[in-house]
């Protein structure tokens with residue numbers, strides 16, 4: 001991984017297992033597009049939800065190995081999962097059936113955009129009781145977390161926060177972009193992701209976000225959210 005490059009902790013590159021990439025070639029193109037914008041390391045996070053009955057862990061592991069072999073040194077790849085927060089997933093997590101971030105004790109969790117803060121807090125507590133550190137995926141999407149105080153409370157509870165790079169730079173009156181920038185300026189973000197699904201509609205978009213962050217945020221903080229926090233996560237160390 002090149003010095004100063006970004007780690008994308010949220011991506012859908014494992015083809016044919018969720019609504020992300022549809023072939024190895026598309027995944028390779030998505031990786032090329034990412035590398036060209038300054039990404040040096042990617043965690044592949046296929047969806048796990050109780051609603052996707054066809055999920056197969058062995059298939060995800062096999063395709064991840066194929067992808068890694070095809071990419072070579074171009075980009076460092078790790079495997080994780082985007083886990084939909086539900087009661088049933090807790091048992092699956094406890095049984096070791098779900099994929100953790102790079103095989104370490106961090107898990108990426110998503111919720112419905114309308115999920116209550118009470119349920120998010122409860123899920124964070126339950127995941128921690130299983131000895132995992134929860135990373136909340138694209139927190140800019142949740143109505144309940146549109147109040148920065150709630151984000152801070154969850155951080156105090158031990159949760160880590162991820163936002164999508166594509167949401168940081170919107171148009172002039174884009175409320176989501178304004179909120180992402182406020183979160184970044186307040187130091188309430190730990191990880192960045194592209195949440196890329198394909199090469200067109202949900203392609204990797206990091207260039208504008210990196211430019212904005214490098215011009216508006218402290219260098220040390222940018223280094224933390226771009227790669228230093230991910231270094232710790234992938235070594236299983238506490239951030």
Ligand SMILES: [Fe+2]
Pocket residue numbers: 010011012082195
């Ligand atoms: Fe995602």
